Amino acid sequence: MLLLLIKIVVTLVTVLALAWLAERVSTRVAGVLAGFPLGTGVALFFLGFEQGPDYAADAARGTLLGFIGAQALALAFAASASPQRLKTLALSLLAFLAVALPLSLLDLSLWLALPVSVASTIVAHRLMRHLADTAITLRQPPGWGVHILRGIVSGLIVVGVTSAAYWGSTTLSGVLAAFPITFFPLLAIVFWQHGPAPAQTLVKHYPAGMGSLITHTVAVALLYPHLGIIAGTLCALALATVWSAGWLAWQRRMS
Template identity: 35%
Template sequence: MDVPLGWQLAKLLTSVGVVLGLSVVAERLSPRMAGLLSGYPLGTAIALFFMGLEISPDFAAESAVHTLAGFSATLALGGGYLLCARRDGLRGVLAGSAGGLIAWLAASLLLTQVEFTRLTGTLTTLVAILIFLRLYRRVPDITARPRGGFSWPALVLRAALAAGIVFLITGLAHVVPTAWAGVMAAFPVTMYPFLVILHLTHGAAPVATVIKHYPAGLGSLLCYALCVSLTYERFGLLIGTLAGFVVATAWLLAWTRGQAWWRARRRAMP
């Protein structure tokens, strides 16, 4: 199927915009918040929406079922990156990227061999979230200090990585089964370019903080993928996407408020 130029431009602008926005959050607020927002359905929403637009809403809805389990592969990518990205600078980025992508591919190969349902896909990722939260509990929180705005090389790299990943995922979706399309839709389209930029500009320590808090934000992604798997086919892409974001936002707000209440309660304990 030939994809209209307008759709291609929309993918490009949307991909670049969300990566830049996430980078602003990390520099202006904190890597912890950026880690939580990395689990917000930005890249996954772009991938599933354009799969539905370019192929069919039914294909995107079926793929979203496999996306639920595919988030486990995304967690594996973060773990592989964290293990291998011990150095600052380009060498650390290359080592972390190699480790992360190998871990993602290995996990994806396993996940695509299983016929997941909405329930089993969700449970698979929930178990993975609990495992990785426990593994990351000793990773320290490091704040990235602002460095006075964005440089042109950083802007170009962010744009190239985000757009390239989105175009690759949505392009391959035309020729691969729904299982692979769904797992690819779970690839961290916004988080991975953000990790690379943060690593190059601030070093490995704040990157570890983002990865540490990423599993906690995955609940909103699970809510989003579950919602669109139920709504795309019945209500269409626009209403399904809007409903997905409403559900994901509600979960993220509930999670952050629950965390704030728990921290306040622990401080108040004698």
């Protein structure tokens, strides 16, 4: 029970912080940072904590494949975003499941799963780069009721996903751990409250943030068996931070 509460609290804080960034700073920055490995990192950490570092390292291979499903979710949202909010979000979830679950049947090595994951990220980035960048215009700051609703939505998603990640094979656990635990609640919040255009800005820049997720996941696969979950997680997060900071700095220079 304590572990579950920690997962929920970490995810809730992350989602609310990213939503604040999207509303007050930039939807582009929030989209990139939504790819930072907090949700997936939490899932892999607790897989290692509860079932051993070798299990989590092996599951990371499936996580790389699961990122293809996360890209499918973003692409489905970009293609179907409309005022019919529930329909759009449901189609996005179905896209993840339709792509990710069959991939969980594959047993690829880390060095085969990695180029496939990178290639899917590049393709998704190119397919969505035509979307416009739309900022959020706040008429008034969200009240406590909105924050409570955000917390409930995020909590329900993280409980469902992190619980499901322990079913079935190691690969299936890894694939489900790749579900965008922080990004999808953020996307739902922005879409529901501010409309399709700012939400599409989030998905447009999400593949750029996937670089940090991929970096973190490869580091987990390589470092957990040798360093353990604590030191391995710290090193993996440090590498992911370098990626995110470098990408945002490059984007500022190019803009």
